[in-house]
Amino acid sequence: MKKTFKHCQSLYDLPTHYCPGCGHGIAHRLVAEVVQELGIREKTIGIAPVGCAVVAYDYWNFDCSEAAHGRALAVATAIKRVHPRNIVFTYQGDGDLAAIGTNETIHAANRGENLSVVFINNAVYGMTGGQLAPTTLLGQKTSTSIEGREKKAHGYPLKISEMLALLPGVCYIERVSLHSPPEVLKAKRAIKQAFENQIHNLGFSLVEILSPCPTYWGLAPKESLDWIRDVMQKEFPLGRIK
Amino acid sequence: MKILLSGNEAIAQGAIQAGCSFYAGYPITPQNEIIAYMAKHMPKKGVFIQAESELAAINMVYGASAAGVRAMTSSSSPGISLKQEGISYIAGAQLPAVIVNIMRGGPGLGNIAPAQSDYFQATRGGGHGDYHLIVLAPACVQEAYDLTQTGFDLADKYRIPVMILGDGILGQMMEPVEIRRQKTENRKQKQPIKPWALTGCKGRKPNIVKSFFLREGALEEFNLKLQKNYEIIRQKEARFEGLFLSDAKVILVAYGTMARIAKSAIFELRKEGYKIGLIRPISLWPFPVNAFRHPSIVNRHPSFLVIEMSYGQMLEDVRLAVGGRQQVEFFGRSGGGVPTEGQIMNKVKKILS
Numbered sequence: 001m002k003k004t005f006k007h008c009q010s011l012y013d014l015p016t017h018y019c020p021g022c023g024h025g026i027a028h029r030l031v032a033e034v035v036q037e038l039g040i041r042e043k044t045i046g047i048a049p050v051g052c053a054v055v056a057y058d059y060w061n062f063d064c065s066e067a068a069h070g071r072a073l074a075v076a077t078a079i080k081r082v083h084p085r086n087i088v089f090t091y092q093g094d095g096d097l098a099a100i101g102t103n104e105t106i107h108a109a110n111r112g113e114n115l116s117v118v119f120i121n122n123a124v125y126g127m128t129g130g131q132l133a134p135t136t137l138l139g140q141k142t143s144t145s146i147e148g149r150e151k152k153a154h155g156y157p158l159k160i161s162e163m164l165a166l167l168p169g170v171c172y173i174e175r176v177s178l179h180s181p182p183e184v185l186k187a188k189r190a191i192k193q194a195f196e197n198q199i200h201n202l203g204f205s206l207v208e209i210l211s212p213c214p215t216y217w218g219l220a221p222k223e224s225l226d227w228i229r230d231v232m233q234k235e236f237p238l239g240r241i242k
Numbered sequence: 243m244k245i246l247l248s249g250n251e252a253i254a255q256g257a258i259q260a261g262c263s264f265y266a267g268y269p270i271t272p273q274n275e276i277i278a279y280m281a282k283h284m285p286k287k288g289v290f291i292q293a294e295s296e297l298a299a300i301n302m303v304y305g306a307s308a309a310g311v312r313a314m315t316s317s318s319s320p321g322i323s324l325k326q327e328g329i330s331y332i333a334g335a336q337l338p339a340v341i342v343n344i345m346r347g348g349p350g351l352g353n354i355a356p357a358q359s360d361y362f363q364a365t366r367g368g369g370h371g372d373y374h375l376i377v378l379a380p381a382c383v384q385e386a387y388d389l390t391q392t393g394f395d396l397a398d399k400y401r402i403p404v405m406i407l408g409d410g411i412l413g414q415m416m417e418p419v420e421i422r423r424q425k426t427e428n429r430k431q432k433q434p435i436k437p438w439a440l441t442g443c444k445g446r447k448p449n450i451v452k453s454f455f456l457r458e459g460a461l462e463e464f465n466l467k468l469q470k471n472y473e474i475i476r477q478k479e480a481r482f483e484g485l486f487l488s489d490a491k492v493i494l495v496a497y498g499t500m501a502r503i504a505k506s507a508i509f510e511l512r513k514e515g516y517k518i519g520l521i522r523p524i525s526l527w528p529f530p531v532n533a534f535r536h537p538s539i540v541n542r543h544p545s546f547l548v549i550e551m552s553y554g555q556m557l558e559d560v561r562l563a564v565g566g567r568q569q570v571e572f573f574g575r576s577g578g579g580v581p582t583e584g585q586i587m588n589k590v591k592k593i594l595s
Binding site for chain 1: 263264266289291293294295297298299301302303304305306308309310311313327328331335440441442443444445448449450451452453454456
């Protein structure tokens with residue numbers, strides 16, 4: 001029989017530590033496949049966030065750095081400025097990118113840093129036990145919004161991608177999802193676009209990925225995917241934002 | 243060649259001389275000449291970034307250092323407090339970096355007058371976790387220039403963040419500076435090779451820059467490795483200047499600008515026949531404990547008088563070094579007050595009376 005699927009060299013052949021149904025494993029693999037297909041493994045430098053994906057470097061087979069919570073884009077800015085020929089990307093969650101790191105995010109984007117950002121939006125803080133995130137939906141129950149997110153007490157889900165799209169230094173923003181195989185393929189295309197933009201020196205690119213967190217949504221893996229399709233993407237519409 | 247520079251400019255020029263090719267900073271008085279000088283004089287191949295915050299600046303230094311170049315940031319007291327998280331991560335990731343603190347009055351917003359009240363923060367690590375910085379305290383503009391270069395060499399040698407700790411007087415004061423490259427151990431190569439740096443994994447296994455150790459026992463193992471490094475630094479890198487230690491009945495202990503005022507007081511007192519000496523710690527961490535434990539000092543039982551622009555911070559290190567064997571007195575002012583020559587002389591006379 002002909003072998004049609006090969007393991008991707010940019011991804012170690014390991015089981016992940018993620019919960020059943022978590023989106024990180026898929027997103028990691030998409031990043032690794034893009035790096036592989038673009039032939040940039042030997043010049044790629046990834047920045048892992050603080051959060052569930054902190055040990056992304058255990059799975060990616062290329063140079064990586066940790067960054068303090070929220071500071072990935074400051075770290076990435078410096079690495080890219082020092083090594084402009086390398087391909088530098090950050091992989092950040094919603095708390096990291098849109099709460100504690102909002103300042104670093106906005107200013108790296110506004111400077112038009114030639115970077116690629118993979119932004120995982122799962123509407124909760126996963127690693128710390130499912131607290132309210134900037135992207136938590138109105139009415140969504142978390143361990144710190146027990147009755148559900150309420151606009152008077154917690155404000156509204158933060159649409160940081162739409163906010164960033166206003167900045168002239170930003171070249172590309174797209175929101176994608178992992179809730180079905182066709183959407184996963186679209187997500188991969190978007191990540192590839194973000195990396196290609198960097199290769200062509202076009203400036204700041206960001207891909208927001210709606211990603212399931214069954215554990216802290218209190219849903220089964222399959223129900224989590226349906227929740228993205230039926231509920232989450234109404235608040236965070238998919239498609240090209242810029 | 244000598245040129246006239248302020249302490250702040252001398253630190254910036256010293257950094258460039260040492261091959262610093264990355265600077266990120268955020269404006270704060272009284273160190274603004276450093277960021278302005280770096281913006282103007284950073285070589286073309288280097289990188290200068292005015293960051294959006296102190297947090298971003300120190301994390302940019304983390305990134306640049308991880309990428310393998312000599313990197314520096316500078317600030318003053320409130321800004322250095324903001325940088326502490328990043329400094330802890332730099333220490334945890336074993337990255338070399340130089341951080342300049344031109345101290346001002348605190349706590350809180352304080353004022354912009356010179357002070358030495360960040361001594362505890364600088365010498366005890368400052369951020370979370372069991373770590374140290376090498377802390378170097380210049381007392382004149384030439385030394386600020388020279389020690390900044392030494393700082394980069396030590397940072398690379400031990401893979402440790404180094405702090406240059408000055409005060410607002412040193413930062414603003416202008417003096418002639420001899421422009422020279424400090425002697426380094428590896429004079430053949432300008433900077434050490436950094437096989438751990440992030441450059442892309444071509445021809446090697448991937449490098450990971452990290453300070454996260456989740457496996458049971460792994461963090462303790464790593465911390466012991468850090469402690470071993472600190473012990474070597476304690477043994478090898480303590481620096482101090484001693485003056486009139488062979489006959490002194492009272493030894494003044496002061497660092498930075500305060501040591502210069504102490505010196506003036508010592509010369510006046512010796513003119514009046516008082517046998518007074520000076521220990522000026524140049525490295526605040528490691529603290530030069532052996533200076534206090536030398537037999538020629540211990541056997542003569544002099545008193546020590548610690549003088550600070552703070553309220554008894556270095557005093558604790560002097561007491562630890564002396565170990566209760568001799569009397570240790572203290573005089574300090576802070577919040578804009580600077581102990582004067584006259585005040586120091588009076589204090590000394592009181593001790594001797």
